[in-house]
Amino acid sequence: MKAEQRRSQIITLLEQKGSVLVDDLVERFGVSHVTIRKDLTELEARGLLHRTHGGATYTHKSLFNPSFREKVNLQQAEKQAIVQAALAYIEEADTLILDSGSTTLLLARLLKRHFRSLYIITNSIPIASELADTQWEILLTGGQLRHHSMALIGPAAVRILEAYHADKAFMCATGVSIGKGYTTPNPYEAQTKQAMLKAADTAIALVDSSKLGRATLASFAALSEVGLLITDTGAPPEFMAELERHGHACYRALPEGPSGVARAG
Structure with a gap:
């Protein structure tokens, strides 16, 4: 090992x-x-x-990886602003990959109120359950269950993702840093996230400000591999400016929602 x-x-x-x-x-x-x-x-x-x-x-x-139920209740206002901003990057009939996470679960709930037809690929059991009452096409990957994130991960999930193509992937992370890029606590979860990135034309990260400027165990994407980072107004200005100096597109979502998305820096 x-x-x-x-x-x-x-x-x-x-x-x-x-x-x-x-x-x-x-x-x-x-x-x-x-x-x-x-x-x-x-x-x-x-x-x-x-x-x-x-x-x-x-x-x-x-405590970088609290249980999924705990994470759903953390940074609620910030996450709501982030997912409101994410709506501006989604079109009717898109094929979307929704990474497992509390922020993407909030996005899934919001999508039901704004779109009639989407194709959703996800490794998240809560997201699949949330969208089960829609008429959309939902693909839930296989894989090993990671209890703390309620995600399906590992080689089986990767094989499924390699067979599909999506317009956009909405990704979560437990840390974002200049040196390590986007990180997660579990190497097998990192491999699954990498497969999501490869399957999508564009990757958009939805990460609240509490996760910026730190790294957890396993990197899954360099800054250059993510097309856009959407975070909230609590993001440290110095860190956001450093991200932009590295050529990373970053936006801070204001409480007003999609109409209040301000460029960082």
């Missing part, structure tokens, strides 16, 4: 249990104490956990 795969599984265990012990990880992965301590040190350096005597725990800094 590669180091990044092992570290991803350590993070998953932390999500489930809240703490881990070095001895348990050594037994689970069949590696040395030195290797596990190196893994924990690396993950702590990324701000993803807090080292303790004999193990590791979550801290307030490492």
Whole structure:
């Protein structure tokens, strides 16, 4: 097993249990104490956990991947503004990829009020459920269920996405940074997101300002691979200006919705 795969599984265990012990990880992965301590040190350096005597725990800094139900209730006003702004980039009868996430779930709810016919490709069980009462064509990918995001991920999801083409992909991320681009806590989720990007003509990221200027475990897109970032007015001006200096198109969504989309900077 590669180091990044092992570290991803350590993070998953932390999500489930809240703490881990070095001895348990050594037994689970069949590696040395030195290797596990190196893994924990690396993950702590990324701000993803807090080292303790004999193990590791979550801290307030490492709650980067709260459960899906918790995420739906976070940054509500900002996310509503973002999805209102996203409507301006959607046309009737478009084929859309909707990435798994609380912001894209809000977008799905909004789409039902504004469009008669869309083709939706998604790996999100909540989004598929939300749109089940429409007459639209809905393709739910297969894959392994990631409980914390309620997403279907992994090789099976990638194979499905490779067989399809979409006009636009609306993507979520748990972090956006200059050096790492767009990131997510899980390498298999990152692979699925990469397949979404390849399947779409245009990628639009919907990311609230709380996720800007930081990176989580796995990168899935360079800044140049995303056509537009829509965020909110809480976005740090300096960071937004730096993104634009790197040639990344960025917009901050105002509370008024689609009519109030202001260019960052």
